[in-house]
Amino acid sequence: MIADTIRLIESELHDKAKLIAVTKTKPVELLREAYEAGCRRFGENKVQEMAEKQPQLPDDVQWHLIGHLQTNKVKYIAPFVALIHSVDSLKLLQEINKQAAKSNRVIDCLLQIYIADEETKFGLSAEEAEALLNAPELDALSHIRIVGLMGLATNTDDTDKVRLEFRGLKELYDKLGQIKRPMIQFSELSMGMSGDYRLAVEEGSTLVRVGSAIFGSRT
Template sequence: MIKENLNSIQQDIPNHVTLVAVSKTKPIADIQEAYDAGQRVFGENKVQEMVTKYDALPKDIEWHMIGHLQRNKVKYMAHFVDLIHGVDSLKTLQEINKQAKKHNRVINCLLQARIAEEETKFGLSFDDIQEIVNDESFIELTNIKVVGLMGMATFTDNQAQIKKEFTSLESFFDTIKVEVKNNFELKILSMGMSGDYQLAIDCGSTMVRIGSSIFGARNYFV
């Protein structure tokens, strides 16, 4: 079933859009099945779970950390993580840079913009993002590279509301991406999940994160 679900979604997604298969809470066997069907990019929201899966699965998998990141957990994945979504502070970037340096790596990151109207403690305002990029200490972070922005729309059935939020992020992305630095070159606009990825792509998303539509509903009590 996973293979059929993947094939169906891949037919929906243009070639320029990256599909991140959200495998959080799913067993290694399910990820292997998706891998065997050709999927190579997987997203996890807990560092320890991702480390366990990294150790057990093929090494050409591209692992994305998509959950909110605690700074004290960065060290456990710094040797292999490909992209960290949801970075929402300069301090977190500094910690990622510190740990990446120990492994002689440059770790790619997305800054998380807060675009939803519902209350959330995570994410940066557009002004916050601009401040980070212009901060003198940011340019010194040579072991990270901010390669894009990420945002999650309000959890609602109101398509006009979702579209408004996606469009606002696309507009800001287009504005700020001209500010290229050694460690700041925006290429990825990550918007859209199982319920709204088609609208997100219409609004300019180049990366979508899809879990339940590939793997089925999650059982958080396992």
């Protein structure tokens, strides 16, 4: 069942975007099933859950932190995380850099942009993101790489609204990707989840975060 669903979603992505299986609250047995089906990218919302699951899966799994990240939790995932999608401050980038240095790693990061019509979502405004990418403090951060943007669309059945939000994020991605600095190397645009990943791919997403469509609704 999981294998069939993963193959179906992969076929719908047409090699334009990569699938991240969102595994928050899911038992390791289901992750192993997804792994056996060829899935190598797993997305978790909570640091503690990711840190507990990581040693139980093969080393070639890429772990993506897609939930809100607090600075005091970075140290638990710095040794292994592949991509942090939810960077929303210079302070957080500085802490990721500090912890990455301890593991002698460069950690890839996405800036989370606030695109939704909901107060519960986190993220930077377009202006804040541009200011952050131009901040002189970034010059001191040799253990992070900012590789793109992430956004969460409004949770609505209005596909026109969602499409406009995705399109606006892609336009911002294209604009901010012009900023030339060693630590800024845009290549990834993370947008689209179970209900809207097809729209997101049409609008330029390179990473889709799909959970319930693969594993069923969260308990």
